Amino acid sequence: MSGINKKKLQDWFWAYLMILPTLAGTLIFSIWPLIQSFYLAFTKWGAFGSYEWGGTVNFERMLGDTVLWQSLRNTIVYTVGSVPAGIALSIVVAALLNTKIRGMSTYRTLYFLPVVTMPVAVAMVWRWLYNADFGLLNHMLRSVGIEGPRWLTDPKYAMLSLIIVSVWSSIGYNMVIFLSGLQGISKQYYEAADIDGASAFVQFFRITLPLLTPTIFFVTVTSLISAFQVFELIFTMIGINSPVIRHTQSIVFYFYRQAFVNMDKGYASAIALLLFAIIMAVTIVQFRLQRRWVHYE
Amino acid sequence: MIAALALSAAAQADVTLSYRFWDLNQAPAIEEIARAFEAKNPGIKVEIEVIPWAQYWTNLETAATGRNLPDIFWINAPNFELYASNGMLLPLDDRLAKSSLISIEDYPEALAAIYNYRGKQYGIPKDFDTIGLWYNKELFDAAGIAYPDEAWTWDDLIKAAVALTDEANQVWGIAAELNLQSGFGNTVHQAGGYIINEDRTKTGIAEPEAIEGLKFWTGLIHVHKASPSMAQMTDTEPVSLFESGRVAMYFTGSWNAIRFANNEYTKDRVDVAVLPKGKERAVMIHGLANVIAANTKYPEEAWKFVEFLGSKEAMEIQAKTGTVIPAYMEMTDLWVNSIPQFNLRAFMDQLDYAVPYPASVRAGHWQQLLVDCLIPAWAGEVSIEEAAQEAQRQIQEVLDSERR
Numbered sequence: 001m002s003g004i005n006k007k008k009l010q011d012w013f014w015a016y017l018m019i020l021p022t023l024a025g026t027l028i029f030s031i032w033p034l035i036q037s038f039y040l041a042f043t044k045w046g047a048f049g050s051y052e053w054g055g056t057v058n059f060e061r062m063l064g065d066t067v068l069w070q071s072l073r074n075t076i077v078y079t080v081g082s083v084p085a086g087i088a089l090s091i092v093v094a095a096l097l098n099t100k101i102r103g104m105s106t107y108r109t110l111y112f113l114p115v116v117t118m119p120v121a122v123a124m125v126w127r128w129l130y131n132a133d134f135g136l137l138n139h140m141l142r143s144v145g146i147e148g149p150r151w152l153t154d155p156k157y158a159m160l161s162l163i164i165v166s167v168w169s170s171i172g173y174n175m176v177i178f179l180s181g182l183q184g185i186s187k188q189y190y191e192a193a194d195i196d197g198a199s200a201f202v203q204f205f206r207i208t209l210p211l212l213t214p215t216i217f218f219v220t221v222t223s224l225i226s227a228f229q230v231f232e233l234i235f236t237m238i239g240i241n242s243p244v245i246r247h248t249q250s251i252v253f254y255f256y257r258q259a260f261v262n263m264d265k266g267y268a269s270a271i272a273l274l275l276f277a278i279i280m281a282v283t284i285v286q287f288r289l290q291r292r293w294v295h296y297e
Numbered sequence: 298m299i300a301a302l303a304l305s306a307a308a309q310a311d312v313t314l315s316y317r318f319w320d321l322n323q324a325p326a327i328e329e330i331a332r333a334f335e336a337k338n339p340g341i342k343v344e345i346e347v348i349p350w351a352q353y354w355t356n357l358e359t360a361a362t363g364r365n366l367p368d369i370f371w372i373n374a375p376n377f378e379l380y381a382s383n384g385m386l387l388p389l390d391d392r393l394a395k396s397s398l399i400s401i402e403d404y405p406e407a408l409a410a411i412y413n414y415r416g417k418q419y420g421i422p423k424d425f426d427t428i429g430l431w432y433n434k435e436l437f438d439a440a441g442i443a444y445p446d447e448a449w450t451w452d453d454l455i456k457a458a459v460a461l462t463d464e465a466n467q468v469w470g471i472a473a474e475l476n477l478q479s480g481f482g483n484t485v486h487q488a489g490g491y492i493i494n495e496d497r498t499k500t501g502i503a504e505p506e507a508i509e510g511l512k513f514w515t516g517l518i519h520v521h522k523a524s525p526s527m528a529q530m531t532d533t534e535p536v537s538l539f540e541s542g543r544v545a546m547y548f549t550g551s552w553n554a555i556r557f558a559n560n561e562y563t564k565d566r567v568d569v570a571v572l573p574k575g576k577e578r579a580v581m582i583h584g585l586a587n588v589i590a591a592n593t594k595y596p597e598e599a600w601k602f603v604e605f606l607g608s609k610e611a612m613e614i615q616a617k618t619g620t621v622i623p624a625y626m627e628m629t630d631l632w633v634n635s636i637p638q639f640n641l642r643a644f645m646d647q648l649d650y651a652v653p654y655p656a657s658v659r660a661g662h663w664q665q666l667l668v669d670c671l672i673p674a675w676a677g678e679v680s681i682e683e684a685a686q687e688a689q690r691q692i693q694e695v696l697d698s699e700r701r
C-alpha cells in the first residue's frame with residue numbers, strides 16, 4: 001500500500017481528466033469501429049443495415065473476386081510508384097532548403113502549400129490541367145508539337161497521373177519532417193569532412209543520408225501505410241463511372257464501393273480486414289529490416 | 298397571464314422540416330414554393346438540402362440505415378420499392394382521403410401507380426419527364442442541314458451526325474452518352490427490345506433487339522466516328538460539350554430545358570425535337586414523387602408540406618418557371634409555353650408511345666451493374682454482345698434475388 005497515497009491518486013485523477021477528451025475520441029471513433037469491423041467481417045448483409053451471422057462466407061467470396069485482386073494490384077503499383085519517388089524528392093528538397101539561400105522561407109511555404117490545400121480543390125484543379133482535349137497541360141504540349149496523352153482516361157496513363165499528383169502534394173509534408181531530421185545532424189561532421197576535402201556530393205551520401213536514416217525509416221513506414229489507403233484521389237479524379245476505374249481502383253475505393261454503393265458492409269469489413277493484415281505484415285517486415293540499414297546514434 | 302404567454306409561445310415554436318432533393322436547377326422554384334407554404338403555415342419552416350445526383354442515393358441509404366432520413370425527400374421509380382418494401386416511407390392513404398387540397402385523381406394514373414406499393418400510396422407525384430433530341434441550330438445552319446423533325450429516323454440522325462462532325466476542330470455530330478434514361482433506354486425500345494419485362498422476372502438486354510438498340514450508340518462512336526469517345530466524354534461531361542457548341546446533338550430530358558434556357562451559349566442557339574424513329578417509336582417516361590420518412594418527428598406538418606407540394610399552386614410555380622413538367626395534366630401547357638424559344642411541345646407529343654423507366658425492388662443496384670458492364674463496350678474494349686451477356690447474367694441474378 002506504500003506509494004499509493006492520496007496525493008498520487010489526485011495526480012492520476014487530473015492526468016486522466018486531461019487526456020479524457022482525446023482518449024474518449026479515440027475509443028469511440030477509432031477503437032470501437034475497429035472492433036466492430038472485425039465482427040462485421042463475419043456477417044451477411046441485407047437492405048438498410050439488416051445483417052446476420054455469416055461465418056466465413058465473405059472470405060470465401062474474396063478468394064474468387066478478381067476485381068478485388070485487381071484493386072490490390074493497382075494499390076501496389078500506386079504505392080511502388082509514389083512512395084520511393086516522394087521520399088527521394090522530399091529529401092532532395094529538404095537538403096536544398098536547409099542551406100542559407102535567399103527567400104528560403106518563401107520556398108518552404110510554397111512547397112508546403114499543397115499539404116494544407118483542400119484535397120477536393122487540388123483534385124478539381126488537376127482534373128482541369130489533365131483534361132486531354134481542353135486542359136492546360138496538353139495545350140502547352142500541343143504548342144510545341146507534342147500530342148499529349150489522355151492523362152485521366154487512358155488506362156496506360158491514369159495511374160501515372162495520380163502518382164504525379166500524389167507526389168506533388170506529399171513533398172511538402174515529408175520535407176518538413178526531413179528538415180527537422182537534417183537539423184539534428186551535428187555540424188562537426190561536415191566541418192571535419194571539409195577539412196578532409198570532401199565535396200558536397202560526397203558529404204551528402206556519406207554523412208547526410210546515413211545520419212538521416214532514422215527519419216527516412218519513420219517517413220517510409222508512414223508513407224507506405226498511407227499509400228496503401230489511397231482513396232480520395234481516385235474518388236475525386238477518376239470516379240466510379242470512368243472507363244479506367246478498373247485499372248486504377250484502389251483497395252479502399254473497392255471497399256467504399258462495397259460498403260456504400262452496394263450497401264454490403266459485411267463484405268466491405270472483410271476487405272478492410274485484409275488490408276489491415278497486409279499493412280501489418282509490411283510494417284513488421286520494415287521493422288525487422290531496420291537494423292540492416294538504419295544508423296541510430 | 299404568464300402561463301398563457303408561455304403556452305402560446307410553446308405553440309408557436311417553429312417546427313423545421315428538412316426537404317432533400319438533388320437538382321440544383323430546380324432549387325429556385327422550390328424555394329418559391331417553400332416560402333409560399335411558410336406564409337400560409339406560420340410555425341412551420343422548411344429547410345432545403347440539395348445533395349448532388351452523384352451522391353444522392355448513397356447519402357440517402359446511409360441516412361436510412363441510421364434511421365436519420367430527412368422529413369420529406371424526392372424519390373424516383375428505380376429506388377422507390379427498396380424504400381417502400383423496407384418500411385422507410387410513411388403511407389399517405391388516410392391523410393390523402395381526408396385532404397381538401399389534393400386527391401389522387403388529380404395526377405396521371407400511371408404516375409401515381411409507380412408510387413403505390415402493395416395497395417398503399419406512399420408518394421405524391423411531383424412531375425414527369427420525357428427525353429428529347431436537343432440540337433444546335435447554329436451548327437446545323439453552318440453545315441446547311443435541315444433541323445430534326447418528326448419524320449427523322451435513325452438513319453437521318455446518323456447521316457446528319459456524320460456530316461456535322463469536324464474532328465480537326467473538335468466538333469462532333471452527337472454525344473453518345475452512356476445513360477439508361479436519356480440514352481440507350483430509348484433506343485433499346487425503339488429497336489423493339491426491352492430492358493426488363495413487366496413482371497420484373499427477366500431482362501432482355503442480351504437479346505438481338507436490345508443489342509441493336511445498344512449498337513446505335515457504340516456505332517456512332519466507333520463506326521461512324523460521329524461522337525466523342527468514352528474517354529473524351531469522361532474528361533468533359535457531354536452536357537458541357539453541348540453547352541459549349543462542341544456537339545451538335547444531344548439526347549437529354551425535359552428537366553434540362555431550364556438549364557439550357559439560363560445558359561449564355563445555349564439559350565438562343567438550341568432547340569429540341571422528338572426522338573427519331575427506329576423500328577418503332579419509343580421514349581423513356583419517368584416522374585418523381587415527394588415522400589415522407591416513416592419515422593419523421595412531425596408527420597402532420599410533413600404531410601401539410603407534401604400536400605402543398607402536390608397542390609395546384611405548387612404545380613403552377615413549377616410549370617411557369619419552366620422548371621419541370623408538372624404532374625397535373627391541365628398545367629402542362631403552362632410549362633410548354635414557359636420557354637417560348639424552345640419547342641417544348643416535343644416532349645408532350647411523345648406521350649403516346651412512352652415507356653416507363655424500368656423499376657424493381659433493387660433497380661438502383663442492377664442499373665449500376667448494367668452501366669458497369671457497358672462501360673468497356675462504350676470504350677471499345679469489348680464487343681456489345683459480350684458486355685450485354687455479362688450484364689444479362691448480373692441483372693438476372695439481382696432480379697432472381699428480389700423474388701426470394
